[in-house]
Amino acid sequence: MIARFKKSRFGPIGIDIGSRSVKLAQFSEDGKRLIEASRWDLPMPNAEELSDDELDDQVVESLAQAREGRGFKGNDAVLCLNHRQLFLQNIRVSKTAQVSLDRTVQQEAAGRIPFPVADAEIRYFEAADIRQGDAVMREVILMACHRPVLERLLRVVERANFRPVAVDVEPTSLVRTYTSQFRRDEDREVRTMYVHVGFESTLVVIAQGDELLFVKYIDLGGKQFDEAVSRKLKMSITDSAALRRNNGDRRSDRQDPEITRSVADAIRPAVERLAGELSMCVRYHSVTFRGRPLERFVLGGGEASEALLEALTKRVGVAGELSDPFRMYARSGKSGRTCYWDIAAGLALRETNSTA
Numbered sequence: 500m501i502a503r504f505k506k507s508r509f510g511p512i513g514i515d516i517g518s519r520s521v522k523l524a525q526f527s528e529d530g531k532r533l534i535e536a537s538r539w540d541l542p543m544p545n546a547e548e549l550s551d552d553e554l555d556d557q558v559v560e561s562l563a564q565a566r567e568g569r570g571f572k573g574n575d576a577v578l579c580l581n582h583r584q585l586f587l588q589n590i591r592v593s594k595t596a597q598v599s600l601d602r603t604v605q606q607e608a609a610g611r612i613p614f615p616v617a618d619a620e621i622r623y624f625e626a627a628d629i630r631q632g633d634a635v636m637r638e639v640i641l642m643a644c645h646r647p648v649l650e651r652l653l654r655v656v657e658r659a660n661f662r663p664v665a666v667d668v669e670p671t672s673l674v675r676t677y678t679s680q681f682r683r684d685e686d687r688e689v690r691t692m693y694v695h696v697g698f699e700s701t702l703v704v705i706a707q708g709d710e711l712l713f714v715k716y717i718d719l720g721g722k723q724f725d726e727a728v729s730r731k732l733k734m735s736i737t738d739s740a741a742l743r744r745n746n747g748d749r750r751s752d753r754q755d756p757e758i759t760r761s762v763a764d765a766i767r768p769a770v771e772r773l774a775g776e777l778s779m780c781v782r783y784h785s786v787t788f789r790g791r792p793l794e795r796f797v798l799g800g801g802e803a804s805e806a807l808l809e810a811l812t813k814r815v816g817v818a819g820e821l822s823d824p825f826r827m828y829a830r831s832g833k834s835g836r837t838c839y840w841d842i843a844a845g846l847a848l849r850e851t852n853s854t855a
Contacts, residue, residue: 580666
């Protein structure tokens with residue numbers, strides 16, 4: 500008799516390639532246990548002066564370093580399109596139109612996206628029905644990617660010895676991270692604003708359960724915070740980034756109060772601008788999608804912190820909480836700030852047809 504042992508199962512590796520670092524996350528196949536999560540910084544100096552090939556080489560090397568010596572299983576990976584690769588826009592179409600929604604979206608995309616439709620991968624999400632004057636319109640979230648950009652991303656990941664099994668987008672990945680945690684029936688009716696503050700931009704997603712209602716990228720993030728500190732304290736960008744990061748990554752009781760106060764004063768105008776942008780998103784939601792108020796505000800991304808949460812919550816007027824994409828899972832020793840992995844976790848939780 501041949502003994503048959505059931506193989507240990509695991510999900511795909513979620514790969515989030517940001518502007519400043521790469522983040523990897525992987526769960527068990529049933530999504531109940533965190534297998535591994537890691538982050539590796541991308542080289543920052545003179546990145547804007549490098550060619551595409553040189554930038555790709557840096558990403559390949561960073562992916563290899565993020566994986567080296569860690570507990571990741573297999574090579575299957577789910578990738579992500581971010582603000583640099585994704586054209587995104589909310590559009591409204593008539594519900595009474597005789598042509599199909601697919602055709603209507605294609606026609607709208609042809610006049611909006613900055614590359615030929617024939618060279619584009621186009622997807623869309625139906626958000627909700629809204630009233631515009633006397634007419635009932637359908638709000639649609641249009642997403643498009645230039646196919647050569649997608650092909651470049653796939654080549655980079657394959658060079659790092661991963662096997663891409665799916666490509667997702669940041670907004671759906673972010674929402675998936677938290678709908679996997681909020682599973683009660685009443686949670687599906689709650690409207691939440693998810694805010695992912697990255698290095699180059701901030702992603703805002705308003706969703707009811709797993710249904711996207713509103714998506715927007717705001718051109719503001721850690722880069723603008725570094726520039727503000729550089730101007731205020733008369734430091735180089737490299738030094739201001741190191742100062743802000745090294746102090747911010749420490750526990751609050753180990754932070755230098757003077758540095759914390761100086762940094763907070765320097766970035767206050769940028770934080771106020773971000774708060775104003777979020778307030779406009781909240782107003783758009785309240786006017787466009789009536790019936791249910793926003794009940795939850797979740798702050799994540801590499802720039803998320805208790806101090807930033809407190810500052811934004813005061814202006815936004817919605818109860819806020821700091822992101823923790825791993826809070827419902829066995830962590831395998833993972834501790835400290837986990838906001839970095841809110842996108843990667845959602846990618847790792849994406850269902851695929853691949854088996855381990």
